[in-house]
Amino acid sequence: MHHEISVLFIAETLIPVIQEARQNRCDIYLVKDDGLYMMAEEGEILPDTGRRRVAYAVGFNPAIVAFDEWYHSLHDICGGDDFAETLQADSRIFDLVVKHHINLKIEFTPEAFSIIPVTP
Template structure:
């Protein structure tokens, strides 16, 4: 299981709702979420929420790569999510973090109280 912190994820949700587009969960060079459409800065989306355990800017390569592979398998992927899903309301309104798990056919999103 990996998680994203509410403070990082809120701007992504707000941007997706403003742009009326989906939220994209990506596993490639790390694991992160971003709005399907949004601002681009230096050729890269400017608002990104990284999974705490799979952020290449803060976690050593071997650690985040192995964690991403263990959680989601070896292949890169993109999963499109409805920005109006109730789980995202809990992130915005209640400040809940988001836990993500996956198996061979499904991605599971759970809002959880922030860890202290």
């Protein structure tokens, strides 16, 4: 059985996170806990969610996808442990997202992950 080893982040939802991180001169976190998302290390707490602005990977937003539909897939893609990886907000790959609305695919291996630009 073949499982996807990658996830997709859409530029439209990722751009506000990148802009917030750059405005606050902080890093971006790639987080796996309740879903898989990116968020600025520092930022405003949004009144409607009670947490910072986040950009979920497609299919891994627990507010719109049932737990049983994302949990096991995410476990297969990037393991069972929660994590937060630090990404530099001033990275050139994030420039592509902001300037050209390029989506980002993140490919996972057992040891690492890679960020790959994907034209919409």
